[in-house]
Each structure stands twice: as structure tokens, then as C-alpha cells.
Amino acid sequence: MSSIEYLILGGAILLFFSVIASKASGKLGIPALLLFLAVGMLAGSDGIGKIYFDDPYLAEGLGTVALAFILFSGGLNTEWSEVRPVIGSGILLSTIGVLVTCILTGAFATVVLQLSLLEGLLLGAIMSSTDAAAVFSVLRSKRVSLKGEIKPLLELESGSNDPMAVFLTVGLLLLLGQQEVSKFSLIPMFFQQMILGTLLGFFLSKGIKRLLNGIRLEYDGLYPVFTISCVLIVFSLTQVLGGNGFLAVYVSGLILGRENFVHKRSLTLFHDGLAWLMQISMFLTLGLLVFPSRLPAVMVPGLAISAFLIFVGRPAGVFLTLIGSRYQFREKLMVSWVGLRGAVPIILATYPLLAGIAKADTIFHIVFFIVLTSTLLQGTSIPYVAKWLGVDAPLKEKFRYPLQYVPAADVKNDLVELEIGPNSPVIGKTIIEVAIPKDALIVLLQRKGDVFVPRGGTRFEANDTILVLSEKSALEQVRRIVSGGN
Numbered sequence: 001m002s003s004i005e006y007l008i009l010g011g012a013i014l015l016f017f018s019v020i021a022s023k024a025s026g027k028l029g030i031p032a033l034l035l036f037l038a039v040g041m042l043a044g045s046d047g048i049g050k051i052y053f054d055d056p057y058l059a060e061g062l063g064t065v066a067l068a069f070i071l072f073s074g075g076l077n078t079e080w081s082e083v084r085p086v087i088g089s090g091i092l093l094s095t096i097g098v099l100v101t102c103i104l105t106g107a108f109a110t111v112v113l114q115l116s117l118l119e120g121l122l123l124g125a126i127m128s129s130t131d132a133a134a135v136f137s138v139l140r141s142k143r144v145s146l147k148g149e150i151k152p153l154l155e156l157e158s159g160s161n162d163p164m165a166v167f168l169t170v171g172l173l174l175l176l177g178q179q180e181v182s183k184f185s186l187i188p189m190f191f192q193q194m195i196l197g198t199l200l201g202f203f204l205s206k207g208i209k210r211l212l213n214g215i216r217l218e219y220d221g222l223y224p225v226f227t228i229s230c231v232l233i234v235f236s237l238t239q240v241l242g243g244n245g246f247l248a249v250y251v252s253g254l255i256l257g258r259e260n261f262v263h264k265r266s267l268t269l270f271h272d273g274l275a276w277l278m279q280i281s282m283f284l285t286l287g288l289l290v291f292p293s294r295l296p297a298v299m300v301p302g303l304a305i306s307a308f309l310i311f312v313g314r315p316a317g318v319f320l321t322l323i324g325s326r327y328q329f330r331e332k333l334m335v336s337w338v339g340l341r342g343a344v345p346i347i348l349a350t351y352p353l354l355a356g357i358a359k360a361d362t363i364f365h366i367v368f369f370i371v372l373t374s375t376l377l378q379g380t381s382i383p384y385v386a387k388w389l390g391v392d393a394p395l396k397e398k399f400r401y402p403l404q405y406v407p408a409a410d411v412k413n414d415l416v417e418l419e420i421g422p423n424s425p426v427i428g429k430t431i432i433e434v435a436i437p438k439d440a441l442i443v444l445l446q447r448k449g450d451v452f453v454p455r456g457g458t459r460f461e462a463n464d465t466i467l468v469l470s471e472k473s474a475l476e477q478v479r480r481i482v483s484g485g486n
Contacts, residue, residue, distance in 0.1 A: 040287015131342025
């Protein structure tokens with residue numbers, strides 16, 4: 001076989017074993033991302049695979065594309081109705097919280113590693129963002145959820161704090177590489193990037209929706225290809241115009257998630273799978289890039305910085321940011337503990353290598369220890385910490401209905417799941433008695449694992465899940481009827 005065939009075979013085998021490892025992670029209680037990392041290390045130059053990979057340029061390029069798709073999928077899968085009440089706290093956590101974590105962790109790293117202040121802050125910036133995808137995969141495997149607004153707050157924070165971490169990392173690299181650059185110049189740069197990123201993400205998403213509903217492609221298989229091109233255009237165009245491309249793709253995904261467009265369900269599933277592929281690729285890349293033979297030299301300071309980040313840096317960022325908020329102490333403590341590091345630090349750790357920073361190799365291997373310990377310690381203990389703090393709740397299975405709704409461009413209806421809570425005023429009443437609006441139709445009802453088409457005389461029971469086909473205006477009325485709201 002030629003070298004390209006060996007390369008394809010090797011990549012396919014790595015992906016295969018990574019997916020199999022994710023299946024085992026649920027039973028072992030270990031986050032899947034940690035197993036992806038282990039697969040990469042075993043395949044690396046110091047492992048049994050003996051694959052030599054030491055190309056930060058390729059890793060950085062792949063990582064940038066990977067992060068764009070991860071953020072877009074995160075926005076697309078976010079339920080706007082859930083995150084709307086926490087948007088203020090989420091934005092504060094993803095900006096001020098990230099900055100506080102960066103400064104404290106960076107100052108500690110400066111002392112421990114005897115770095116310059118800017119080099120220490122650079123390490124703090126690289127490790128300042130979180131990855132809630134790993135958290136929720138652990139909770140799902142343990143069949144545990146989180147009460148109240150903790151889950152939407154974590155979802156919003158984890159999706160929106162990556163752009164801040166990228167900005168801080170790039171800004172500090174500018175200060176390190178160009179002595180004539182003033183630190184005060186980063187302030188207008190910050191507002192320019194965030195404002196342009198938000199505006200371009202919003203308006204470009206509206207254009208994407210119009211194109212999706214109006215282009216009428218001959219082959220359905222081209223729609224995923226079309227959205228891939230749109231994500232890359234949003235990111236690169238925003239970057240070229242001086243905005244934050246990562247924020248733009250997240251905002252565009254968030255806005256599109258609220259809209260009605262053709263093949264929405266299938267495209268959402270496609271980008272979710274693509275995001276997992278990107279996550280796996282980045283953890284495999286970290287495993288391949290890390291040389292275990294170099295780790296003993298940075299093991300002790302790496303563990304020290306990781307412990308500081310977990311027990312001091314992250315909690316300080318959360319508690320200082322949420323001062324005066326409605327969140328209770330135990331809820332803030334849970335948010336503090338849910339601070340797993342994921343694919344983003346891996347991507348950002350390649351930036352110093354490309355910039356030729358003197359301590360770049362040390363920083364990269366420190367990042368490895370922080371990602372490893374964060375995923376291992378926090379990831380495996382999250383269900384137990386949630387129960388200890390009293391913020392856990394049973395995980396409700398997602399309604400897997402035996403049909404798929406594909407709205408046309410001119411159809412204003414949507415297919416939505418609604419739960420009949422234990423205190424719902426419709427419990428014990430028939431569908432006719434409830435007087436569902438004429439523009440809404442209950443298509444299916446799920447009860448204790450059974451799914452059936454309800455009739456007018458069907459009585460609602462607690463914990464029923466109904467599938468409603470309705471116009472948006474009528475849907476809000478159905479929500480109020482089911483929940484008892486005014």
C-alpha cells in the first residue's frame with residue numbers, strides 16, 4: 001500500500017477506537033474525551049503506535065476549523081427559551097469570569113514556573129474557557145441532570161466564553177511578540193471584535209436562513225455541504241473584517257436554532273455529529289503532540305497549577321462574577337466545579353508554539369496536565385458533587401418520536417415537545433376540556449414508554465410528553481395552558 005493508504009487506515013482506526021471508547025466511558029464513569037486523549041497518546045511516538053506527529057502548524061489550522069464547527073453546533077443546539085432568563089449572568093461569566101480566572105491562574109503560574117508576567121497570563125488565558133459538552137455527557141451516562149437554571153447557565157457560558165479566551169490569548173501573544181504594542185490598545189480591539197462578531201453573526205445567520213429556505217437544491221444531500229460552507233464564510237469573513245469569528249459562528253448558530261428552516265432536524269443532527277468529530281480529532285491531536293518522555297519535568301508544577309485553577313481560579317471567577325445574583329451559594333459552588341477544560345485549550349496551546357515563544361513547549365505540556373486532571377477529577381465527580389449539593393435531578397429521556405418534521409420555506413408551523421409537569425392544571429382533564437387553540441394540534445402523546453395518537457377524550461396524566469404541531473403564536477398559548485401560566 002502507498003503511504004496515503006496507511007495514513008487513511010491509521011486515521012480510521014483511531015476514530016473507530018475513539019467511538020468505541022466513548023461507549024465504554026458511560027459504564028466506567030470516565031468522560032469520553034479523556035479516553036480520546038488516551039487513544040492519541042497510545043498511538044503517539046512514545047506509545048505503542050509509534051506515530052510521530054510534531055506539526056503545530058497543521059494542529060493549529062485543524063483546531064481553528066474544529067472550534068468554528070464546535071461553536072456553531074453548540075449555538076444551534078441551545079434552547080433559546082431556556083438560556084434567555086440567564087443571558088445576563090452567562091455573558092458576565094463568559095467575559096468577566098474568564099478574565100478573573102485568567103489573571104489569578106496566570107499570576108500563580110508566573111510564580112510556580114518562574115515565567116514573566118505576560119507568559120504566565122498567557123497560560124492563564126489558554127486555560128480560562130470551559131467545555132460543558134464533556135460535563136453533560138457525564139451526566140447523561142449517570143442519568144443525572146441539574147436543577148433550576150444551572151444547566152442553561154453552563155450551556156450559555158461554555159458556548160460563549162471561548163471567544164474571550166481566544167481574544168486574551170491572541171492579545172497576550174501580540175504583547176509578547178511586539179514590544180511596541182501597548183496593552184491599552186487591547187481595549188478598543190476587544191470591543192471591536194466582540195461587537196462586530198455579534199452583529200455579523202446575527203445578520204449573516206438571517207441571510208443563511210433565507211438562502212436555506214429559498215435555494216431549493218435539487219439534492220437533499222447538498223444541504224449539509226451548503227451549511228458547512230456557510231459556517232466557514234461566517235468565520236473567515238468576520239475575521240477579515242476585524243471581528244471575532246468564533247463569536248460570530250456561535251451567535252449565528254444560536255439565532256438559527258430559533259428559526260424555522262428546511263431540514264432543520266437533520267442539519268442539527270449532522271452538525272452535532274460533526275462537532276463530535278472535531279472534539280475527537282482535537283483530543284487525538286493533543287495525545288499525538290504530547291511526548292510522555294517530556295512530562296516528568298513539568299509534572300509537579302503542572303499538577304500545582306491545575307489544582308489552583310480548579311480550587312481557586314475558577315471558583316473566584318464564578319463567585320466574583322455572580323455577586324448580587326439570584327443564585328444560591330450551593331448553585332454557585334456547582335457552577336464553579338463544572339469547569340472542565342476541553343478542546344479549546346488544546347487548540348490555543350498551539351498558538352505559542354507557532355509564535356515561537358521561549359516557554360511554548362513548557363506551556364503546551366502544562367496544558368496537557370490541566371486538561372487531564374480537570375477531566376479526570378471534575379468529570380468523574382460531577383454526579384456525586386451534584387447530589388452532595390442537592391442540585392441534581394433525574395434525567396428525563398428525550399422524546400424519540402417515530403416521525404420527522406421537515407418544514408417548507410413558507411410554513412410557519414413548528415413541531416415542539418411539551419411536558420405535563422406534576423403540578424400542571426391540565427392533569428385529569430381531557431383534550432376537549434382543555435380547549436387547545438384551533439391552530440395547534442397534539443400529534444402524539446408519550447406515557448410511560450408508550451407512544452400513541454391521542455383522541456379528544458384522552459385524559460392528561462402527570463409526566464406525559466406531548467408533541468404539538470402549531471404556529472408560534474398558538475404555541476405560546478399551549479405552553480401557558482399546560483404550565484398554568486397567565
